[in-house]
Amino acid sequence: MNHTRQRHLLPLLNHATLILFALVLAGFGLLSPKFLTAANLSHLLVQASSTAVIGVGVTFVLLTAGVDLSIGSIMFVAAAVAGKLALGGAPLAVTLPAILGVGMVFGALNALLVTRLGILAFIATLGSLYVGRGFGLWLTQTRAMNLPDSFLTLGTVRLVGVPLPLVISGGVVAVAHIVLTRTPFGRQIYAVGNHLAAARKAGLNTRRLLATVYIFSGLCAAIGGILSLAQLGAVSPTFGTNREFTAIAAAVLGGTSLFGGRGGVFPGTVLGAVLIQSVENGLVILNADPYLYPLVTAGIIFLAVLIDSTRSRLMAHWGQRKIFV
Amino acid sequence: MKKLKAYFCRLLAVLALLTLAGCGKSDTGASGAGTSTAVPASGSLTLGVAFETLQTEYWVAGYEAIKAEAAARGFKVVEAVADNDANRQFEQVRSFITRRVDGIILVPKDASTCLPMIKAANAASIPIVLFNRPAAKSEAKSVAVVADNFALTRTTVDYLIGQAKATGGKRKAMVLIGDLGDINAVGRRDGFDAAVKAAGDSLEVVARVPTEWNQEKAQAGVVNALQANPDISFIFTSSDFLLPGIVSALKGAGKYHRVGEAGHVVLGGFDGDATAWQMLKEGYLDATGVQDVYFEAKQSVQAIVDLRAGKPVAEVILDPGFVIHQGNAKEKAAQMWGANVKRK
Known part of the structure; x- marks a missing residue:
């Protein structure tokens, strides 16, 4: 049971930032066709x-x-x-x-x-x-x-x-x-x-x-x-x-x-930098309410860190059980 | 244990050094008074001037204007800069009170953190004037000398809309908004919105870029907005210090043209800094709302004098400012603090 759960959860948690990044790109892409254009992505990078x-x-x-x-x-x-x-x-x-x-x-x-x-x-x-x-x-x-x-x-x-x-x-x-x-x-x-x-x-x-x-x-x-x-x-x-x-x-x-x-640094920090910029870029393109910017940016950072800490905790927990078994 | 003790001592020494460095930088009281002002005449006043920061040209211009006004009246000035730290500023104000200064001119970090400072000055019966940034409503008594951010922005944007209408057609607009925690930024945003509302259908705001008063964020925001809306032809920035980022983005998009040239983006700002003056002279900027820093400095010092004399002083003294544009640039240049910064 544990092994099955680990098999499913670990890849997800290990690539949390990448998944979050894909979700942000897809979300803004769906909300505005201007977001996923080559010119905008070039500006973003x-x-x-x-x-x-x-x-x-x-x-x-x-x-x-x-x-x-x-x-x-x-x-x-x-x-x-x-x-x-x-x-x-x-x-x-x-x-x-x-x-x-x-x-x-x-x-x-x-x-x-x-x-x-x-x-x-x-x-x-x-x-x-x-x-x-x-x-x-x-x-x-x-x-x-x-x-x-x-x-x-x-x-x-x-x-x-x-x-x-x-x-x-x-x-x-x-x-x-x-x-x-x-x-x-x-x-x-x-x-x-x-x-x-x-x-x-x-x-x-x-x-x-x-x-x-x-x-x-x-x-x-x-x-x-x-x-x-x-x-x-x-x-x-x-x-x-x-x-x-x-x-x-x-x-x-x-x-x-x-x-x-x-x-x-790669993909780690680079992905983090592009993710932060994507959020700023996407919100401008959507002409979002200026009050939303810090909330959305902080929310995404908080979510990423939360996922990372959950991953660390679970890894430690699973590792501990192995020792005792 | 010994090692830990030694480490702790070193840490304390560094903290003490940092604190001293902070004090040296921020409370230049004795030396500043001696070097920057005239020797006070008999019976003259000593003013405590506490600025939250000197990190923009406007604050430096205000600081210099207050010192010049005090010097002209033969007053002594005790200076302090808090480096964005409200707690440090409170300590500086307390130090003014301990020295028994005759009046305090304060630029607070925000509207709320200054309330304990005002109350402390009230308790010591020392008149306190807030320069360019008012306090939140409370029972604490102070005088605020502030630019009428709403009205001046509204007048400036009205002028810009008039220019846009003169060249015909419906325009798409972008506005750069300052730090939403800054009451001045909010006033300017509201002034912009009021002018746009009054303009009816002639202007559609397609991009509201929050900048947090950060040039890099502003530049990126303008690039992104121009990318999403290449037909933007009207830009207003809540502060002139964001203009370099706008210029860079407009150049990148091939849209940086002089007033009157084909493809010119109607461009306006607020503050009246040196960059704005340069752009006005070169014909790239349509207009900017100028805060009259000399008026504000004079009124601040006068308010202290009047309060000490027991004369009634309005709780808020508004600086009406003025709009400088291509049509009146030469005539108004002497009043524009940014034009004087460049001349130095």
Whole structure:
């Protein structure tokens, strides 16, 4: 009886986000014929690309049982530096590496606080959030900066028919997926997330590993910032605000555990990012009541997390019974 | 145990540092007063100015305008910024009260969290004025100097509809709505709806994009709405700071044209920021409703003076603002705070 139930339930629970995603697509598709058009789906993927990239970065951190709350601020500082350089006449070839550098420096600051000073990731990255936001506001003097059209071109140009933001986010996802699933470093990330002390006793250089993860998250935040800038063409003082929560939501929707050691970037986080964007996109297309947006979005996130926690509980329960039998 | 103790001490040290960093950033009282204002004349007032945030150009312009107004009167200013934290702001207001400032000018996070602050000021008999964001109804006594969001939006949208009618035909419209928890955003939405209702069949609103005052959400929403309704030819944004996202989306859809050019999308906003001024000058923006930040700053300081003198002051002082458009841009530029931001 139990085995039959497990056989039926497990595949459903294991692919809860995918099923939810299919339901959302089908639901909006039924409600509006404009939703499932190729042009709209292309827009949707481009809009989700920034969230997917910052989600990939935070997935690495979450897998080690850490958290990065400074993502939105890193995006803002990177964008502010980009704006200053671009308006000062610097070419894209200078501006883009500078943005990536800013991301890695902030990531390194987080790494230093977490690995060398032993500060809780939550507190350390919360501090970076304030430092980054304050630094960015000082840099911009709270003035909006409208960037040259070359930035908007980044968001619209196509490589072999594929929009550049999709190529960039696809590249980041591919590299991250290969690192996590095909390299010893990836396996070590899971090991650290599952049990830090055990990983250390097993001889892993956990300090270096954690530092790499935070620097990678900073780098992803900067790349995500570039992708957002490429679509927006301007830096405002609120740029990147609360994006860390969207990134974490995408990772959790994709099945990454907040307690570390479980999850992945593909299809996991990518699916989460596209799901969040699909809901926003679908509601605009339906011209839904603006009050419905947070309710529907939160409802779907809540449902996905509920299914995931039910899955974990059932797995633990079934595993326990096997031991006693 | 020893390790745990050491860790706990480190954590406390970091928390203390964060708190200090927050205080240093948010309560610049002594130094701010010394550097940003004139030395108070004998018998002059000390004002506590507490802003919820300085994260938009409008708030910075308001902050500067209040300081300039106080300086012009020889008043001393004690400054504080709460970084979106209502609890921190309450502490800042308490600190003003402890210092026995002569009046408080407050930009609260929202209409409700400021009520305990107003009550505390009332209990200390210190006059308190809310700048650009009113408090919820209660027995707490304060004066609010606010833009007439409803009326100014209505006038702006009426003007835009007039422009649309002049070019003929029925139009499909999109409106970008701000944070629905912000009373100003709700007032602007209602003003837009009232103008559309009065316009009858000439305008059909096919997209209502909630932005939560977030540029990225706004940009994505406009792209999606234009995708679903390529024939949208009328856009109103509840704040000018969302204009860059609209421009980007219009450019992407090949619909960004100057006023009077074929295919021009009638475009209007609210606030009167530097981007709006630039777009007006370049001929891309039809009109925007300008909040008169200088009027609001002057009225806020005056209200404190009047309240201290025991003169009657209205509970709400409305800033009527004005509509700036292609026809009066040059004439009204000096009053538009966004035009002055650009000149700096």
